[in-house]
Amino acid sequence: MNRLAPTRDAAPRPSGWLTGLALAAASATLLLGLHGGALAAKAPPGVFPPAPVAAAPAVPLQFDIVGFIQEASLDTASTICNASHPLLRGGLLKVNGREIVVPCNTILQMPATSLTWAELFDPSLVDASGGTSGTPVTRLALADAITAPVTGSAYPYNGVLPSYEVRVQGNVVKGRYIAGLIFISQQSLNAGFGVINCIDYANGELHVGGAAGVCASSDTRVRINDPVGRFGQSHGKPGSTADLKEAGYDRRLTADTDNPTIKAETGYPMCLPRKNPFGKVADDPVHNGFDPLCPQGNRPRAPYCTSLGDPFPNFAQPATGQYCHTWTMDPPDCATCTTDPTQQAPFVIGDPIDYAGTLKVDATGPYLSAHTITAHLGIYTTPGTRPSYVALEETLQGTGSLPIANLPQESTSRVKIEGMVSDPSMMVDLYAVDVDPVTGTTSERLLGTANPSGPPVVGRFRFKPNAGAYLPATRELRAVSRSMCGDNAIVCAMPGTSQPFWSNVAQPLAFANGLIAGQYRAPDFDFIFAEPTVVGDPMVPANFQDLPFLYCGSGPLGTMTVNGTGPVVGQLDPAPWDTPMIDPVFRSTLCPTARSVGSLPPPPRRQLFDTVTIVTANYDNKALKGKLSVVATDSLPSNTNGLQLYIQVSGLAFDPNTGLGTVVSLSSVPQPMSLVRNVAGSPAVCPSASPCWVYDATGVINNPADPGFFAAPISITVTSNMGARATIDSTRITVR
Secondary structure (H helix, E strand, O other): OOOOOOOOOOOOOOHHHHHHHHHHHHHHHHHHHHOOOHHHHOOOOOOOOOOOOOOOOOOOEEEEEEEEEEEEEEOOOOOOOOOOOHHHOOEEEEEOOEEEEEOEOOEEEOOOOEEEOHHHHOHHHEOOOOEOOOOOOOOOOOOOOEOOOOOOOOOOOOOOOOOOEEEEEEEEEOOEEEEEEEEEEOOOOOEEEEEEEEEEOOOOEEEEOOOOOOOOOOOEEEEEOOOOOOOOOOEEOOOOOOOEEOOOOEHHHOOOOOOOOEEEOOOOEEEOOOOEOOOOOOOOOOOEOOOOOOOHHHOOEOOOOOOOOOOOOOOOOOOOOOEOOEEEOOOOOOOOOOOOOOOOEEOOOOOEEEEEEEEEEOOOOEEEEEEEEEEOOEEEOOOOOOOOOEEEEEEEEEOOOOOEOOEOEEOOOOEEEEEEEOOOOOOEEEEEEEEOOOOOOEEEEEEEEEOOOOOOOOOEEEEOOOOOOOOOOOOEEEEEEHHHOOOOOOOEEOOOOOOOOOOEEOOOOEEOOOEEOOEEEEEOOOEEOOEEOOOOOOOOOOOHHHOHHHHOOOEEOOOOOOOOOOOEEOOOEOOOOOOOOOOOOOHHHHOOOOOOOOOOOOOOOOOOOOOEEEEEEEEEOHHHOOEEEEEEEEOOOOOOOOOOEEEEEEEEEEOOOOOOEEEEEOOOOOEEOEEEOOOOOOOOOOOOOOOEEEEEEEOOOEOOOOOOOEOOEEEEEEEEOOOOEEEEEHHHOEEO
């Protein structure tokens, strides 16, 4: 409807109104006549033309890639970033054909433990020798060439196994894919189910899916990857002090020995007895007998499957003499009781279990090195008593990204936490674990409280609020049963400076062979980043800068290779964020010295047309001097800004006492080569008039088993900081 036309409901107009309207129409007609209709396209009176829409700004694009690890390299030459410590170095990762920059200070998540990118390359954690080229390898990538172990089994146990899976979330910054979060496993959905048909106590194995009472090689064999012996015998590589030694052992994929990842559904910790409780000690005193840390008395049989009591429903009893499927442990310190809640409960034949882990192979065949086992059992603890046990099953955190102009986006700060507890009578308090980026001191921020009493499942707690203030998102979350404080009416907080003034403070006590009962602290595997609200709109970046542990850092490193206090983990560099993204609100208080968004230098661009050629390699061991001379060239001009070549050499050193050979390297860090030019009147060094790169040194590869003697090189690798690499073996090395 024309806004100038009177309507039936319009108020009476003064007489001059129509006259003014007529004059306006006459004026418009006159103007149209004078200008040839030029004003015909103008908007009618009272309608304003829309303002021009500004173009969406150029922002980093988020990516989420899952696939096999094709290649993985460690930035030992500091071409990607300058790490403050070798354990905090970055590197490069290739997955699904895409090369991704791994920043310095990256801490990645394995299934049940955390490591830095550099720790993936630590040979002490794995029973396997290094790469054939002498360069550091993860032993997880398709491109990693692994030499057969010198000792142990002769079969290539890594060669027959698949590559490992990685999930990388990051942003494309100035053309480079830069990782923000990395999760690694052999296969994230690699899990199995079955009924325990046999237990090999001597070898620490659960057999699943076979004939009852018979341990056969055709069964699914499940071992617990437990380096400290928390849930049974300790496992380790050959030559270690572990109870059970496994060829191909990989400590990086261990179970969580600080929380019960080997458990019943209710979170009660389970174990595999270190001795056969049903064997005759006289027949085998080493492997038969009683294990006080895994007592058989903690597996009651019907009719002694006791219930929780009011107001909870009674548990069903199986046939008399059969193991209980659901029961309540006796109170602690009960002299006449048969079950002991301060110790773990053993697996027995007939238990249905879910298991997840890493596929391995030994002389018998394939087996699962498990980091997680859940028995389908309901083991509860006496209501209102200590200890009780908690397990987290699912966690999720929103990151609450702030909008970017002209890029409509959907973001959330919501949180979701689910788990189980063995004492359903006590409330469960849920916390975000904040970390001081300098000292590493943790403080816990209360998110909310959940009720595990059911229904429908007694012992399950769910925290899934529709809205609330839960930012910033943290790397780890914690669930605390109020049984730790002995008061169900008041919030129970772990010791620290963050607990509410009106809360009770827990008194952490170790039960079940060293576990802190009543709480469960675990990393979050799922963060929600922003998405565009209009399909087809430009993608919005993932706001990694809003995660304090990425933007500020997370304090001193405390991973498995660190003895004592490790180096301080700082801000990701290069950063997976850039303008027009903005600094987080916590920067001024939590890490005011952190480099702001956009101030970090852009990530290095890898030269795709760079080629390295090893021209000559001569080794002279006269008088045991071990003199090595290597000449190499690069396809780029020698004056290319920043061009540098590095050399890494490996050799085979023999132990004079055992006669065994071991692959040793020149050093853990590739050595720089020197740029030289042929000098008139002197013998030519370079193959042409152009400069070349030379490494010339004496006493190159020291034999650690026989100091003073040097190992002849078996491979030489030359790399450039532009990305090229060349490797030669002993057939191209001249030895005198």
